[in-house]
Amino acid sequence: MGPALAGARIDRGRARVNSLFDAETLRAEFPILGETAYGKPLVYLDNAATTQKPRAVIDALAAYYLHDNSNVHRGAHCLAERATAAFETARDDVAALLNASREEIIWTRGTTEAINLVAQSYGGSTLKPGDEVVISSLEHHANIVPWQQVCARTGATLRVIPLKAEHNGELDLATLDTLINERTRIVAVVHVSNALGIINPVQDIIARARTVGATVLVDGAQAVSHFPVDVQALDCDFYTFSAHKLFGPTGVGVLYGRRALLEAMPPYQTGGEMIEKVTFETSTWNQLPYKFEAGTPHIGGVVAFGAAVRWFRAQDRTAMAAHEADLLAYATQQARAFPGLKIIGDAPNKVAVLSFLLEGAHPNDVGTLLDQQGVAVRTGHHCTMPLMDALGIPGTVRAAFAPYNTRDDVDRLFAALEKVRRFL
Amino acid sequence: MSSGTDGLDMNSLDMNSIGLGRDITADDVVDNLSFFDDWEERYGYIIDLGKQLPPFPAALKTEDRFIRGCQSQVWLELQHDAENGCLHMAVDSDALIVRGLAAIVLAALNHKTPQQIADYDMADYFSKIDLLKHLSPTRGNGVRAMVSRIQGEANARL
Ligand SMILES: Cc1ncc(COP(=O)(O)O)c(C=O)c1O
Numbered sequence: 001m002g003p004a005l006a007g008a009r010i011d012r013g014r015a016r017v018n019s020l021f022d023a024e025t026l027r028a029e030f031p032i033l034g035e036t037a038y039g040k041p042l043v044y045l046d047n048a049a050t051t052q053k054p055r056a057v058i059d060a061l062a063a064y065y066l067h068d069n070s071n072v073h074r075g076a077h078c079l080a081e082r083a084t085a086a087f088e089t090a091r092d093d094v095a096a097l098l099n100a101s102r103e104e105i106i107w108t109r110g111t112t113e114a115i116n117l118v119a120q121s122y123g124g125s126t127l128k129p130g131d132e133v134v135i136s137s138l139e140h141h142a143n144i145v146p147w148q149q150v151c152a153r154t155g156a157t158l159r160v161i162p163l164k165a166e167h168n169g170e171l172d173l174a175t176l177d178t179l180i181n182e183r184t185r186i187v188a189v190v191h192v193s194n195a196l197g198i199i200n201p202v203q204d205i206i207a208r209a210r211t212v213g214a215t216v217l218v219d220g221a222q223a224v225s226h227f228p229v230d231v232q233a234l235d236c237d238f239y240t241f242s243a244h245k246l247f248g249p250t251g252v253g254v255l256y257g258r259r260a261l262l263e264a265m266p267p268y269q270t271g272g273e274m275i276e277k278v279t280f281e282t283s284t285w286n287q288l289p290y291k292f293e294a295g296t297p298h299i300g301g302v303v304a305f306g307a308a309v310r311w312f313r314a315q316d317r318t319a320m321a322a323h324e325a326d327l328l329a330y331a332t333q334q335a336r337a338f339p340g341l342k343i344i345g346d347a348p349n350k351v352a353v354l355s356f357l358l359e360g361a362h363p364n365d366v367g368t369l370l371d372q373q374g375v376a377v378r379t380g381h382h383c384t385m386p387l388m389d390a391l392g393i394p395g396t397v398r399a400a401f402a403p404y405n406t407r408d409d410v411d412r413l414f415a416a417l418e419k420v421r422r423f424l
Numbered sequence: 425m426s427s428g429t430d431g432l433d434m435n436s437l438d439m440n441s442i443g444l445g446r447d448i449t450a451d452d453v454v455d456n457l458s459f460f461d462d463w464e465e466r467y468g469y470i471i472d473l474g475k476q477l478p479p480f481p482a483a484l485k486t487e488d489r490f491i492r493g494c495q496s497q498v499w500l501e502l503q504h505d506a507e508n509g510c511l512h513m514a515v516d517s518d519a520l521i522v523r524g525l526a527a528i529v530l531a532a533l534n535h536k537t538p539q540q541i542a543d544y545d546m547a548d549y550f551s552k553i554d555l556l557k558h559l560s561p562t563r564g565n566g567v568r569a570m571v572s573r574i575q576g577e578a579n580a581r582l
């Protein structure tokens with residue numbers, strides 16, 4: 001435990017001490033946190049759906065359109081050069097964040113498009129009847145449906161790592177040795193479950209995939225904002241995430257791909273930007289990463305995302321993680337004491353997400369009544385219908401914390417829940 | 425139109441016993457809701473209204489009564505009264521607030537003729553009770569889908 005982690009231990013005797021991490025200073029950087037909902041101060045706990053944006057990111061987006069707007073890689077003029085430089089600097093920032101090289105960072109619209117790119121280009125060009133693709137029970141629809149569809153098209157079979165019998169949301173890794181076998185071509189797993197917050201032991205899954213020579217994609221949409229991700233250390237082939245869940249704008253996503261695989265893969269979409277030479281008969285593809293970036297990209301979004309990544313990397317990430325761990329522990333402790341509350345996915349290894357049900361209450365009713373009190377949560381199946389089916393529940397109420405949340409937010413959540421409980 | 429079950433014996437749902445649209449009218453709902461100024465009273469009333477709706481027996485929770493586009497489960501039963509031409513309705517949901525919103529819809533449309541249903545200004549009703557936000561497609565509670573199903577059934581009988 002580093003000094004910052006140790007520093008986050010809380011003196012329970014003092015009222016409203018969050019940790020040594022200064023969440024209040026951080027909050028001041030997020031203008032939207034000053035909003036009210038129905039006249040009540042906003043408690044934003046829907047951070048797994050999208051995080052809020054710091055001033056640095058909002059300013060970068062405005063500055064781009066105020067000063068630099070131009071198309072990239074094309075115009076021989078001053079603005080085009082500024083726009084291109086900012087756009088490509090963002091790629092360097094993301095490469096550094098993941099410990100990858102810049103040619104391996106492809107801009108997409110989000111995690112969903114990044115996974116579709118891999119499923120269609122890599123899966124579509126390599127899968128054959130009899131091949132198997134392995135995903136897990138914890139997947140978001142974005143990491144189910146693209147594989148399901150490419151399997152249907154190629155004749156490959158989709159297999160699913162099941163949950164443990166005790167249904168605490170953890171995957172049953174005992175099945176890995178049989179599920180991942182010599183027929184397995186692709187393993188696509190979520191790093192952190194969006195519905196439950198559980199951190200998957202992806203290193204074990206990747207290690208098993210390596211023994212059979214399968215290619216591995218990790219859906220990191222819910223991971224990158226919570227802990228450092230190093231794609232070299234992970235030894236995955238593809239890693240995907242969305243800018244908007246990492247304090248950046250919507251409409252931008254990242255696909256990391258191992259260079260040798262990206263070189264070998266056919267393009268996903270074709271058109272401008274991604275070509276080297278075009279005649280009416282044939283075309284040759286541009287070099288990486290541009291081969292996978294057809295058309296004018298979301299330049300402003302990418303530039304603002306670069307600012308988000310720089311902002312994020314400048315934070316004391318260890319202290320941030322300790323603060324989030326404190327929020328989770330504090331919320332979990334209150335949840336356990338709350339009458340009729342059942343934590344869904346009560347596993348030891350989680351990011352700061354509390355998914356739960358109140359006995360006898362539909363999650364949507366709980367969400368609506370929390371909303372009336374200014375507390376923003378997500379309710380429903382969280383785009384993980386097969387997971388909800390496996391757990392035998394219609395959905396959950398999900399409170400997902402970010403570093404700008406405080407113990408006070410947790411207290412307000414439970415005070416509001418207490419009203420809901422008496423109400424329903 | 426699979427949920428129109430003219431003359432069929434639905435024994436376990438007594439459609440006539442549902443007072444919404446007869447004993448509790450749209451005007452009652454508008455009046456009552458305009459009284460309340462905090463969310464607790466408002467939602468308490470909405471949930472109580474929902475309690476006017478009898479739960480469906482499992483046999484009636486069929487695919488053709490199911491309303492799609494809801495995060496919660498919603499079923500609509502609709503019967504045509506051959507004697508007076510009215511449409512009688514019942515709704516069930518596993519979520520209390522959705523059940524309450526359904527009751528608010530039925531206060532306006534239940535036990536009415538297809539012509540009355542087709543002529544009814546739902547947008548005006550909803551704006552009076554300030555529940556429009558519940559009807560945005562993103563809320564996913566299916567109230568909009570329920571209203572269009574009822575209007576569709578009514579239009580088909582004009
Ligand atoms: C684990 C996971 N995968 C994929 C996605 C899809 O991300 P996006 O909608 O940004 O493409 C999400 C977003 O909710 C997610 O949480």
